[in-house]
Amino acid sequence: MTTAITQRFTRRQVLGGALAAAGASAAAACVPEPPQRSVRRRVVVIGTGFGGSVTARRLAEAGVEVTLVERGRRWPAGVPGTFPTMFGVDRRVSWLSSTNSATALFPSVPLQPYTGLLERIKGDGMDVVVAAAVGGGSLPYHGMSVQPRGDLFARVMPGELDYDEFDRRWYPLVRAALGASPIPADVLASDRYASSRAFIEAVRAAGFPDARGEPMPIDWDIVRRELRGELPPNISVGDVIYGVNGPGKRSLDTNYLPAAEATGRVELLAQHRVSSIARDRNGRWVIPTERIDTDGVVHERVELVADALFLCAGSPNTTRLLVNAAGTGTIADLPDDVGRWWSTNGDLIVMQVLDHPTGTMQGGPASIASRDWDNPAGPMSLLFAPLPVPVDIGAMQTVAIFLPDGHGAFQYDARCGDAHLSFPASAHGASMAEARRRLAKLGRAAGSIASVDMTAAEPTTFHPLGGAVIGKVCDGFGRVLGQPGLYVNDGALIPGSTGCVNPSLTIAALAERNIARIIRTDVGTVF
Ligand SMILES: Cc1cc2nc3c(=O)[nH]c(=O)nc-3n(C[C@H](O)[C@H](O)[C@H](O)COP(=O)(O)OP(=O)(O)OC[C@H]3O[C@@H](n4cnc5c(N)ncnc54)[C@H](O)[C@@H]3O)c2cc1C
Numbered sequence: 091m092t093t094a095i096t097q098r099f100t101r102r103q104v105l106g107g108a109l110a111a112a113g114a115s116a117a118a119a120c121v122p123e124p125p126q127r128s129v130r131r132r133v134v135v136i137g138t139g140f141g142g143s144v145t146a147r148r149l150a151e152a153g154v155e156v157t158l159v160e161r162g163r164r165w166p167a168g169v170p171g172t173f174p175t176m177f178g179v180d181r182r183v184s185w186l187s188s189t190n191s192a193t194a195l196f197p198s199v200p201l202q203p204y205t206g207l208l209e210r211i212k213g214d215g216m217d218v219v220v221a222a223a224v225g226g227g228s229l230p231y232h233g234m235s236v237q238p239r240g241d242l243f244a245r246v247m248p249g250e251l252d253y254d255e256f257d258r259r260w261y262p263l264v265r266a267a268l269g270a271s272p273i274p275a276d277v278l279a280s281d282r283y284a285s286s287r288a289f290i291e292a293v294r295a296a297g298f299p300d301a302r303g304e305p306m307p308i309d310w311d312i313v314r315r316e317l318r319g320e321l322p323p324n325i326s327v328g329d330v331i332y333g334v335n336g337p338g339k340r341s342l343d344t345n346y347l348p349a350a351e352a353t354g355r356v357e358l359l360a361q362h363r364v365s366s367i368a369r370d371r372n373g374r375w376v377i378p379t380e381r382i383d384t385d386g387v388v389h390e391r392v393e394l395v396a397d398a399l400f401l402c403a404g405s406p407n408t409t410r411l412l413v414n415a416a417g418t419g420t421i422a423d424l425p426d427d428v429g430r431w432w433s434t435n436g437d438l439i440v441m442q443v444l445d446h447p448t449g450t451m452q453g454g455p456a457s458i459a460s461r462d463w464d465n466p467a468g469p470m471s472l473l474f475a476p477l478p479v480p481v482d483i484g485a486m487q488t489v490a491i492f493l494p495d496g497h498g499a500f501q502y503d504a505r506c507g508d509a510h511l512s513f514p515a516s517a518h519g520a521s522m523a524e525a526r527r528r529l530a531k532l533g534r535a536a537g538s539i540a541s542v543d544m545t546a547a548e549p550t551t552f553h554p555l556g557g558a559v560i561g562k563v564c565d566g567f568g569r570v571l572g573q574p575g576l577y578v579n580d581g582a583l584i585p586g587s588t589g590c591v592n593p594s595l596t597i598a599a600l601a602e603r604n605i606a607r608i609i610r611t612d613v614g615t616v617f
Contacts, residue, residue, distance in 0.1 A: 139226020328454015433586025
């Protein structure tokens with residue numbers, strides 16, 4: 091139902107996003123007001139990543155009409171030429187920024203801001219890189235879909251979560267939906283994957299537990315066709331973080347999202363950026379959005395008013411919306427812990443240069459890991475992250491995923507009217523030092539003559555978790571405490587670590603579990 095236009099937006103808000111994105115000055119005050127309207131909806135879900143896709147699909151399958159709001163573009167799945175490549179960077183890599191959001195270590199020419207795939211959120215002590223697209227983090231991610239072991243899950247996840255139930259029900263459900271399976275032996279044995287086999291040997295020589303293929307949401311038959319030369323090399327060379335220019339990767343826009351839309355009950359609003367959230371005096375959720383073009387210019391402001399609001403904008407952006415709502419008072423009585431219990435999932439990336447060739451266009455994506463989980467010096471996973479480099483520079487890129495020592499927090503900064511992340515050095519203290527030791531040992535076993543600590547050079551995480559965690563901000567199923575009809579169902583629920591494994595499988599499994607309960611208990615009562 092469409093109602094009369096409301097005047098909840100200020101002129102500054104209207105112009106701010108578009109002008110900032112376009113790099114224009116505030117003096118350009120004669121830009122016309124975009125039209126605005128207000129619409130009434132039953133359920134709004136913000137974000138189409140793991141949490142949002144699961145939430146929208148299951149609600150719609152249960153008969154609930156859902157409006158699914160996504161700031162990013164809907165890119166065609168698996169189509170050549172859709173994305174830039176690692177060595178052909180252009181404006182499509184970055185979310186409304188003139189620099190390459192993935193890294194400043196390899197400078198590019200200034201980019202004209204665009205609604206590109208990756209957003210860099212700058213913090214004190216840590217930057218965060220997240221996706222902005224229909225399908226969220228499943229577009230740039232490698233896809234390592236690893237289930238943590240029960241004892242590590244219990245160590246880091248909220249006590250409300252029962253590992254046995256996840257093991258029995260939720261992890262298998264998500265693995266099946268993604269079609270995740272490890273690299274087959276014949277693919278691993280092919281020439282292109284020589285660097286993966288060399289990593290496996292180095293792990294053995296260093297005395298770590300044998301490295302193995304982890305479940306990947308990849309159609310390995312497409313990889314085989316690429317290896318036979320029937321398709322151009324895309325997924326098999328792991329050129330993924332700017333998006334994949336061909337078939338083979340089972341991102342969410344190929345499974346959960348089409349299943350949600352097939353119900354006929356999901357209205358997906360792409361290129362709609364949510365600027366804030368509020369609760370009105372009737373207890374309804376008010377969600378101002380800006381419909382933007384690919385330059386970030388606002389063409390329309392659509393205010394959604396809903397009975398239920400699911401925040402699935404990913405850990406930093408869900409947290410931002412909540413911290414800003416608390417800071418500006420648009421939602422009264424939010425829990426004090428909003429913004430806290432945030433961490434990086436314990437990421438360390440080190441590139442080793444070896445004393446021998448390691449091959450060009452190394453077979454990918456990252457799919458091989460050693461589960462060094464019983465090491466008396468602390469549990470950790472050691473991963474091989476192959477590089478799609480056309481020249482053989484003898485590179486072996488390795489990643490450690492450890493248990494962070496502590497947390498950072500997002501806090502409202504009234505000077506800029508936005509939440510800001512502070513991450514203390516102590517949160518990556520002893521565990522990070524141990525991770526460095528272990529990757530150095532691995533490098534020595536592989537014949538390292540030099541190494542570049544990418545994380546020290548540019549402190550960045552690709553695995554943000556927390557900010558609205560279970561037990562502090564939300565109940566055991568993601569209901570925000572004291573706020574009927576407001577839910578969190580994404581990585582923001584998890585207090586900083588998924589137990590030495592990449593987070594997406596656990597985020598999706600948790601979202602499946604939560605929404606199953608919400609459907610049983612809240613549909614028809616709360617909304
Ligand atoms: C380069 C890279 C590689 C990775 N590799 C792996 C891997 O191999 N394995 C693994 O498990 N994980 C990996 N990850 C991490 C993984 O992608 C994330 O953990 C996961 O996507 C988080 O899921 P989510 O549902 O919490 O949020 P997301 O998937 O980030 O989805 C959030 C969505 O909300 C949208 N959104 C945000 N703010 C707004 C707003 N204001 N208005 C409207 N929409 C909004 C975003 O555009 C996004 O689409 C990788 C991440 C990156 C960036």
